[in-house]
Amino acid sequence: MRKNGMLERWIAGTRGVRRDRCMIRRIFLLFQYSIIPVLSLLLAAGCGRGKSDAGAQAPKPLPLVQVVKAEKRDLSKTLTYTGSVEPVKVARMASPAEGPIVECTVREGDFVKNGQILVKVGRSRIAEAGLEAAREELRRQEAEFKRVEQLVKSGSLPGEQLDAARSNLKRAEAQVAAMETGTSDYEIAAPWDGVVSKVWVSEGNYVSPRAPLVELYEPASLVVRMSIPEQHALALQTNQPVSVTLDAYPNRRFAGKIVRLYPELERTTRTLTVEAVLSDDVKLLSGMFARVDVAVRTLPNAVVVPESALVVLPNGETVAFVLEGEKAVRRKVNVALEAGEAVGVESGIQAGEMVITRGNEALKDGATVQVMGQKKKAGSGPGGTMEAAPARGQTDSATGTGKPTS
Numbered sequence: 001m002r003k004n005g006m007l008e009r010w011i012a013g014t015r016g017v018r019r020d021r022c023m024i025r026r027i028f029l030l031f032q033y034s035i036i037p038v039l040s041l042l043l044a045a046g047c048g049r050g051k052s053d054a055g056a057q058a059p060k061p062l063p064l065v066q067v068v069k070a071e072k073r074d075l076s077k078t079l080t081y082t083g084s085v086e087p088v089k090v091a092r093m094a095s096p097a098e099g100p101i102v103e104c105t106v107r108e109g110d111f112v113k114n115g116q117i118l119v120k121v122g123r124s125r126i127a128e129a130g131l132e133a134a135r136e137e138l139r140r141q142e143a144e145f146k147r148v149e150q151l152v153k154s155g156s157l158p159g160e161q162l163d164a165a166r167s168n169l170k171r172a173e174a175q176v177a178a179m180e181t182g183t184s185d186y187e188i189a190a191p192w193d194g195v196v197s198k199v200w201v202s203e204g205n206y207v208s209p210r211a212p213l214v215e216l217y218e219p220a221s222l223v224v225r226m227s228i229p230e231q232h233a234l235a236l237q238t239n240q241p242v243s244v245t246l247d248a249y250p251n252r253r254f255a256g257k258i259v260r261l262y263p264e265l266e267r268t269t270r271t272l273t274v275e276a277v278l279s280d281d282v283k284l285l286s287g288m289f290a291r292v293d294v295a296v297r298t299l300p301n302a303v304v305v306p307e308s309a310l311v312v313l314p315n316g317e318t319v320a321f322v323l324e325g326e327k328a329v330r331r332k333v334n335v336a337l338e339a340g341e342a343v344g345v346e347s348g349i350q351a352g353e354m355v356i357t358r359g360n361e362a363l364k365d366g367a368t369v370q371v372m373g374q375k376k377k378a379g380s381g382p383g384g385t386m387e388a389a390p391a392r393g394q395t396d397s398a399t400g401t402g403k404p405t406s
Contacts, residue, residue: 066358083226087217225269302344
């Protein structure tokens with residue numbers, strides 16, 4: 001009985017294992033023939049959606065550019081030079097002889113008249129003694145001339161003696177006149193109307209001959225004096241207009257003109273000294289600092305574009321992009337003159353053409369662009385027409401004029 005029971009249990013276990021194996025086999029077949037095709041369909045659907053979404057992406061936006069119309073006008077290259085206000089008419093008076101200063105009536109800034117006594121130098125004893133000796137000699141020669149004249153008339157002396165006496169008398173008169181002139185030179189007078197700029201002495205000083213005493217200048221002779229480098233010296237001419245700014249008058253600009261070009265260059269600095277006067281009536285002081293704007297070259301009737309319109313290629317070639325319709329066309333240009341932010345070109349651009357001044361750094365020849373301040377009409381593609389959209393500070397779409405946005 002016991003063996004039969006064990007046999008029955010083993011047979012029952014074997015049947016359970018078989019049932020489990022059949023169940024696993026059925027599940028595998030169900031996964032192979034049902035779930036895998038469904039997953040394949042889902043993956044295929046997903047891939048199809050991805051391709052359709054990629055095809056529905058928005059087109060790449062067009063490059064934004066800014067344009068300005070090329071104009072035709074005179075273009076001048078202006079350089080700024082520094083100078084100072086200086087007088088042309090200056091008098092520096094010195095002592096004619098040795099002696100003490102007994103009177104000095106002026107100070108810096110005083111207005112003096114022609115002939116006014118400025119300084120008096122005391123007469124020395126030597127000068128006074130020399131004048132007295134010359135006068136005594138003159139009196140002796142006058143008496144000798146009278147004595148000889150009487151003797152000649154009486155026949156006691158020949159006529160040649162009278163001529164010798166007359167010559168000695170003339171010599172004595174000249175000596176007295178010279179001594180009187182020397183003593184009068186001790187008074188220093190103003191040679192013309194002017195302003196005293198420097199006084200080197202005061203009463204009580206003892207001066208030697210040719211020592212400077214007083215300096216004065218004429219206010220009407222004040223000019224703006226500047227130095228021009230040698231490379232621009234031949235570009236200037238008299239009566240050429242200039243613009244002057246003075247630190248003493250901030251935020252003001254004065255018109256002027258060149259009145260004198262020195263005939264030679266300074267040997268040490270190789271610069272040309274130039275003088276200009278102001279056309280405006282303004283008070284000037286000697287020594288004022290000035291800045292002078294001078295046009296060193298003028299290109300008449302030139303095609304002018306902004307400097308930002310030019311692009312230098314890696315090979316050194318200078319080009320510009322001109323707007324033709326909606327295409328940026330590259331042009332090779334020859335620069336004739338650069339003047340600040342403006343450039344005059346000889347060839348490559350015609351007056352009235354629209355040149356691209358912003359957004360041109362990475363443009364390619366023939367690229368389609370969109371102008372700042374303009375928008376596409378509804379439904380138009382990359383090649384569609386554009387209509388203007390008002391934008392403050394941007395280029396006008398009709399004329400191409402206007403100021404670049406900051």
